[in-house]
Each structure stands twice: as structure tokens, then as C-alpha cells.
Amino acid sequence: MVDRRSVLKIGAATVAGVVVKMPLSGRSLSAGRAQVVLHRAVFDDRFTECRDFAAELHSAGVFTSAIRGDVAKLWYDDLRVHLRENRLPVAGLTDRVALFCLEELARDVGMRVIFRADHVMDQDGHSQHTAAGTASLAARARDLPQAGFGRTTAVLLSEFDLSEPRDMAAQKLTGPFSPENKTALVTWLIA
Amino acid sequence: MVLPPNVSEADFNAALGEFRSAVGANWVFSSDEDVALYRDSYSINWGEPDERVASAAVASAKVEEVQQIVRVANRYRIPLYPISTGRNLTYGGSAPNMRGSVVVDLKRMNRILDVDEKRAFALVEPGVSYFDLYNHIRERNLKLMLDVPDPGWGSPMGNSLDHGAGYTMAAFRDHFSSHCGMEVVTPDGEVIRTGMGAVPNSDSWQDFYYGAGPSVDGLFAQSNFGIVTKMGFWLMPMPEAILSGTVTVPRHQDLDPLVYEVSYLEDLGLTGMPQYGSPVGRSAFGPGAAAMASLMQNGWPSAAAVENFVAAQKLPAWSVQLYFYGPEETVRGTWQAAKRRIGKAIAGATFQDGEFLTLPIPKEKEPTQSDKPRLGIPALEVFNMVARNAGNTTNPPDGHADLFVTIPRKAAALWESAHVLFEAYKELGLPAQQNPFPTPFTYYSRCFWTGTTVPTWRDPEKNARSRALFEKVMNRCAEHGWVGYRTSPAFQDLLISKYSFNNNSLLRFQEKLKDSIDPNGIISPGRYGIWPASMRKNRA
Numbered sequence: 001m002v003d004r005r006s007v008l009k010i011g012a013a014t015v016a017g018v019v020v021k022m023p024l025s026g027r028s029l030s031a032g033r034a035q036v037v038l039h040r041a042v043f044d045d046r047f048t049e050c051r052d053f054a055a056e057l058h059s060a061g062v063f064t065s066a067i068r069g070d071v072a073k074l075w076y077d078d079l080r081v082h083l084r085e086n087r088l089p090v091a092g093l094t095d096r097v098a099l100f101c102l103e104e105l106a107r108d109v110g111m112r113v114i115f116r117a118d119h120v121m122d123q124d125g126h127s128q129h130t131a132a133g134t135a136s137l138a139a140r141a142r143d144l145p146q147a148g149f150g151r152t153t154a155v156l157l158s159e160f161d162l163s164e165p166r167d168m169a170a171q172k173l174t175g176p177f178s179p180e181n182k183t184a185l186v187t188w189l190i191a
Numbered sequence: 192m193v194l195p196p197n198v199s200e201a202d203f204n205a206a207l208g209e210f211r212s213a214v215g216a217n218w219v220f221s222s223d224e225d226v227a228l229y230r231d232s233y234s235i236n237w238g239e240p241d242e243r244v245a246s247a248a249v250a251s252a253k254v255e256e257v258q259q260i261v262r263v264a265n266r267y268r269i270p271l272y273p274i275s276t277g278r279n280l281t282y283g284g285s286a287p288n289m290r291g292s293v294v295v296d297l298k299r300m301n302r303i304l305d306v307d308e309k310r311a312f313a314l315v316e317p318g319v320s321y322f323d324l325y326n327h328i329r330e331r332n333l334k335l336m337l338d339v340p341d342p343g344w345g346s347p348m349g350n351s352l353d354h355g356a357g358y359t360m361a362a363f364r365d366h367f368s369s370h371c372g373m374e375v376v377t378p379d380g381e382v383i384r385t386g387m388g389a390v391p392n393s394d395s396w397q398d399f400y401y402g403a404g405p406s407v408d409g410l411f412a413q414s415n416f417g418i419v420t421k422m423g424f425w426l427m428p429m430p431e432a433i434l435s436g437t438v439t440v441p442r443h444q445d446l447d448p449l450v451y452e453v454s455y456l457e458d459l460g461l462t463g464m465p466q467y468g469s470p471v472g473r474s475a476f477g478p479g480a481a482a483m484a485s486l487m488q489n490g491w492p493s494a495a496a497v498e499n500f501v502a503a504q505k506l507p508a509w510s511v512q513l514y515f516y517g518p519e520e521t522v523r524g525t526w527q528a529a530k531r532r533i534g535k536a537i538a539g540a541t542f543q544d545g546e547f548l549t550l551p552i553p554k555e556k557e558p559t560q561s562d563k564p565r566l567g568i569p570a571l572e573v574f575n576m577v578a579r580n581a582g583n584t585t586n587p588p589d590g591h592a593d594l595f596v597t598i599p600r601k602a603a604a605l606w607e608s609a610h611v612l613f614e615a616y617k618e619l620g621l622p623a624q625q626n627p628f629p630t631p632f633t634y635y636s637r638c639f640w641t642g643t644t645v646p647t648w649r650d651p652e653k654n655a656r657s658r659a660l661f662e663k664v665m666n667r668c669a670e671h672g673w674v675g676y677r678t679s680p681a682f683q684d685l686l687i688s689k690y691s692f693n694n695n696s697l698l699r700f701q702e703k704l705k706d707s708i709d710p711n712g713i714i715s716p717g718r719y720g721i722w723p724a725s726m727r728k729n730r731a
Contacts, residue, residue, distance in 0.1 A: 076323070100574065104280075105344065107229070110220075171230075174649065180584055
């Protein structure tokens with residue numbers, strides 16, 4: 001569930017969250033911009049893009065947690081406990097089901113989805129991206145690459161300024177369902 | 192900002208101030224983005240003027256705070272809508288029954304007050320989820336088994352009060368009937384305890400349901416007569432083993448004796464929840480799709496045509512998976528008895544031994560265990576199954592509303608209901624999903640549920656079509672005496688109107704109670720059709 005190397009590296013600091021300062025060279029969207037304190041990055045390790053997303057944030061010192069579909073154990077045994085203590089943002093790249101469940105569960109700690117970028121992938125590997133929520137993130141997420149968007153969205157989230165005015169457009173945007181014969185992944189930020 | 196009906200902004204703000212005094216400022220939520228957390232994700236009125244959205248939410252931590260909230264609400268005539276965890280999606284979720292209500296979020300009342308292993312019960316507060324109770328039991332190695340719904344993110348209290356059900360033995364999977372004792376804050380702010388809980392110093396609150404005199408517990412389920420703050424539940428002693436076995440029968444008509452034989456076993460308390468299936472029907476989602484389309488192309492087929500179809504498919508018409516809970520000798524013996532009885536009753540029946548598990552299941556094996564709810568393990572995996580259904584389209588819905596109706600526990604009723612649903616869909620010009628191989632839901636052991644699922648959207652036009660379909664099907668089923676047991680707030684008035692014996696005398700009796708117990712109509716106005724007198728004109 002939790003990446004062991006992250007535990008060793010981050011240690012107790014993870015309870016309070018980790019300030020992300022991404023290595024932006026080579027894929028910088030706007031080098032040197034803001035930092036964000038993330039409590040956790042959640043990823044579904046069945047998908048390459050999700051693993052890339054986690055690797056990018058992990059390399060920046062963010063505590064990562066892997067899931068395979070069901071988020072129940074992660075939420076009830078782990079996240080809920082920490083977020084009740086300290087409501088730091090949680091980022092993720094998962095399928096829609098995981099986000100749907102986490103969004104409903106996050107109400108228990110008074111947190112909500114403030115950004116989401118849906119990546120609907122067909123069987124040929126073609127991806128269609130749509131984004132909603134906090135304006136600066138949503139604007140930049142619409143130009144994501146066909147492949148490799150996991151790393152790009154990780155960088156994007158790392159540059160996010162949490163004090164930016166919120167937009168409720170990402171809240172409860174849709175349900176858990178994926179289009180027929182497609183995979184719907186979502187990059188998200190719950191804060 | 193949405194205001195409660197007939198409440199001024201000044202009064203509303205004054206009430207919010209008093210709520211803050213009662214529970215602390217951090218636990219009253221009135222900003223738009225906080226209130227939006229309580230929207231029903233599956234709403235069939237999403238974004239429309241009559242979407243049932245809250246005006247605010249208040250989260251109490253103890254019963255005394257609930258009492259204070261109720262008293263404030265009475266002073267300002269603020270409608271309240273209590274939720275425990277608010278996860279009953281398709282039935283309203285965390286959104287109130289009436290637009291503008293203040294949600295009383297009981298998530299902070301999350302204490303497991305007692306779990307008694309030897310007497311096999313638990314006493315919990317509303318915010319305790321099935322996961323919480325399960326973990327509590329496992330961490331202490333208590334030899335108890337939960338009966339959980341699927342998904343398991345709700346609370347025992349909320350699920351039972353909405354007449355939810357699970358997957359194990361009949362005595363436990365009817366969650367309301369397996370409760371024993373409750374504590375309730377009534378609309379005037381009084382606290383009552385039911386059954387033996389009304390006896391000072393009694394240590395039998397969770398042992399004996401009735402106490403003496405009229406039992407009132409049922410008044411607090413699917414209703415608006417109070418806010419339940421504690422509830423006891425009888426739990427299943429952890430069985431030593433669970434064994435499953437699958438029966439198949441060859442002919443379409445074999446469902447009738449199969450239902451009888453399975454019901455015989457279940458009514459004796461020998462099996463858990465039976466899982467009916469149809470290999471022929473299932474094939475229609477794969478290699479048998481063209482054949483099924485051909486069978487249905489000229490309307491509902493005759494019994495002879497159906498039987499010929501089954502023979503041509505070379506698949507069993509029906510299957511049922513049985514689950515046995517108990518000591519190894521007992522479960523193996525009962526499965527043998529089931530084979531003997533069904534084999535004698537139905538020519539060509541086949542039997543396949545299923546998984547044999549000894550309990551407790553080691554913690555490290557839980558994550559990979561299939562069919563967790565059957566084993567009393569709460570999970571959210573059901574979302575993974577439904578989210579990628581074969582029925583999904585290129586533009587999947589945002590949610591769904593479920594319409595399940597109660598029918599007699601017999602094959603003929605199941606077939607007839609499928610036919611009626613088929614015709615209702617056709618009348619609306621929609622592709623009819625039904626065929627002669629429906630499988631029943633068996634959550635409640637003495638009846639079948641059948642029905643349909645209607646998509647919900649963020650698009651008002653599509654939702655209007657879904658509402659029309661839902662109402663059409665509900666009306667058509669009611670003509671046959673098949674009526675739902677639970678529905679989303681959007682359809683509760685319509686549903687309750689079907690329980691119309693003697694000019695709706697049951698509802699009129701409930702309204703008399705409402706007027707007496709809650710004269711200001713502050714608790715969940717409109718829940719399951721019960722409106723306070725001042726709002727009764729709103730009834731559909």
C-alpha cells in the first residue's frame with residue numbers, strides 16, 4: 001500500500017505533509033513556480049501513467065500510496081486517520097471509481113475535489129483530456145500529451161498554489177462509470 | 192445560498208448562530224462549497240430548481256448536542272435531515288428529502304459503545320461504519336461475523352434504518368430486524384430508549400427486543416419521527432466454516448421446483464442467501480447475444496419457444512449458488528442433504544462443490560478474497576464491477592436510480608414481472624433489457640425483489656426522460672401489486688401513494704402521528720411521503 005522507500009525517506013515528516021519542489025528541468029511547464037504541501041499521492045499501480053505520476057512525485061519526496069481499484073483499506077486504515085488530524089491536500093492519478101469513492105469519503109474530513117483532469121483512453125492508446133476546477137490547473141491540463149500525461153500532471157500539481165481561488169466545477173462532476181471499451185483515469189486534487 | 196422554505200434569511204442566520212453555540216463553530220457548514228459536499232451524487236434532479244440540496248449542515252458529537260439542535264430547529268422552524276454516514280446512493284445519499292433542510296451530520300458520533308462476544312451483539316453510534324465495526328472486531332479477535340451490505344461504506348445504523356440488507360443468513364441480513372434496542376432524540380428534544388433500554392440499570396438492552404408494551408422501533412426507520420443516536424445489533428457468531436455449492440437445472444420450468452427446494456432449506460435456517468443465476472441468460476451478454484435477440488425479436492416468447500431455446504443453447508437454464516455457515520460437519524452434511532433433495536425433485540440437476548473456507552480468514556488473505564460481503568468483510572469493490580459494465584455506453588451515465596419491487600417468492604411471479612417490465616420499456620420506445628431469464632434479488636429471504644435501474648445524469652433533459660421511465664415502470668408494476676421497498680426522495684411520494692389500501696389509511700395514520708409528535712414538522716419533512724400538516728399540500 002505505502003511505498004516502503006517513501007516511508008524510510010520521508011519518515012515522520014509525512015504526517016505533516018511534504019513540501020514538493022519538483023525537478024522541472026526538461027519538462028518544465030513553468031519552472032520555479034509555486035510549491036504545494038501534499039500529504040499523499042495516491043496512484044493505481046495497474047496503469048503505467050499512474051505509476052509514472054507516482055514516481056515523479058515520489059522523486060520529489062512525496063509519500064505515495066498504491067491502490068488496485070478498491071480504496072477502502074487506504075481510506076479507513078490510513079488516510080482518514082491522518083486527514084482528521086491535518087487536512088493537507090491529497091493528489092492522485094487513479095481510475096474514476098477510486099476518485100468517486102474518495103470524493104464521497106472525503107466529506108467525512110470536510111475535504112473536497114478542487115481539481116480533476118479526466119483522461120479517457122481508448123484501446124489504441126489515444127487519450128482525450130478534459131479538466132475542471134481550479135482555473136490555472138484546468139487551463140493547463142487541457143493541453144496534456146497523449147502519452148506521458150502522468151508525469152506531466154504530477155509536475156502540474158506540484159506547481160499549484162493552494163491559495164488560488166477555488167472553483168466548485170470539479171466537485172461531484174460525474175459518477176464512477178467509464179465509457180464502454182475505454183479506460184477513464186483521473187488526475188485529481190482533494191483539499 | 193438556499194434557504195429553508197418559509198424561513199427568513201435573518202432567522203436562518205440566527206439559527207446557524209445557535210447551532211454554532213451548540214456544537215462549535217467548526218462544525219456548522221454553510222459555505223457553498225461545504226454544503227455542496229452533501230449533494231446527492233446520483234441525483235435525478237441534478238442542477239434543477241427542485242434538486243434536493245441542503246441549506247447548511249451541522250455535525251454533532253453527542254446526544255446532548257442533537258437535543259440542542261432539535262430545540263433550535265423548533266424555535267426557528269428549520270427542517271432537519273439527519274444522516275449517519277450518508278452513503279445510501281441511489282436512495283438519496285447525503286442530500287435531504289426536502290430542499291433547504293439542514294443536514295444533521297452524525298459522523299462525529301462514531302463510538303463503538305459495546306461489542307459482546309459471548310452474547311453476540313454490538314451497540315454503536317450513527318457515525319460508525321461497517322469498516323469501523325469490522326476492524327474493531329478483527330483487532331480484538333472476537334469470534335463474531337458481520338453481515339455487511341455492498342458497498343460497505345455505510346453504517347449499520349443508517350443501513351438498517353433505510354431497510355438495507357446484506358448477504359449471509361436470513362436472521363442477520365435483514366439489518367433492521369436484527370437490531371435490538373435504540374436511543375432516539377424525539378422532535379421535542381426528549382431522549383427515549385426502546386425495549387429494555389427503558390429500564391434503569393437493565394443490562395439486557397441488546398438481549399430482548401420488545402421490553403413491554405407497544406414496540407415503537409419501526410417508527411424510526413424510513414421515517415421522520417426522531418433522530419436515532421444509538422442502536423444495538425445482534426451479530427452472527429463466527430461460524431467455523433463456510434462452504435458454497437452450485438446447483439444447475441436444465442429446463443426453464445425447473446426454476447419453480449428449484450425455488451421451492453432452496454426456500455425450504457433457507458426457511459429452516461440451513462443456508463445463507465441464495466444467489467440465483469441463469470447460464471442461458473448470462474450467455475446473452477456474450478456468445479448467445481444473437482440467439483437471444485432472435486428469441487425476443489417478435490415480442491415476449493411463448494413458454495414452448497423458451498424451452499426450445501434453452502435446449503438449443505445447450506446450457507443450463509438456471510443456477511443457484513448456496514452458502515452454508517457453521518461447523519465443518521454441519522455445512523458438509525447440509526450440502527449433501529441439499530444435493531439429495533434437489534436431485535430427487537429436479538431431473539438433470541447437477542451439483543458442483545464450491546469453496547470451503549475455515550474462519551477466521553487470515554488477515555493477509557483478505558485482500559484477495561473474492562465475494563467479500565458473503566464472508567462478512569466490508570468492501571468497495573462493487574464499484575469496480577459496475578463501473579465497467581457491459582451495459583455502459585460511449586457516454587455513460589453519472590449515476591443511477593434503482594427501482595426494485597417486491598414480488599412473491601415464486602418462479603411464475605418472476606417471469607411475469609420480467610414480461611411486464613419488457614412491455615413497459617417497449618411502450619416508451621426504449622430497448623427492452625428483459626428476457627425470460629430474470630434472476631431475483633434475495634436479500635430478504637421471504638420474498639423476491641426484481642426491477643430495473645434507470646440512469647441519472649448531470650443533464651436535465653436526460654434526467655427528465657429517466658424520471659418518466661422510472662415513474663412509468665413504478666406505475667405499471669403497482670398495477671400488479673408489485674411495489675418498491677425503498678426509493679430515492681424524488682419518488683417517495685409516488686411510492687407511498689401505492690400503499691393505498693382503504694384510501695391511504697396507513698399514510699393517514701402516520702400523518703396523525705407526525706402531527707402529534709412533530710407539530711412543527713422539523714424532522715425530515717416528506718420522508719417516505721410523510722409531510723407535516725403545514726406542508727402536506729406539497730404531496731405529489
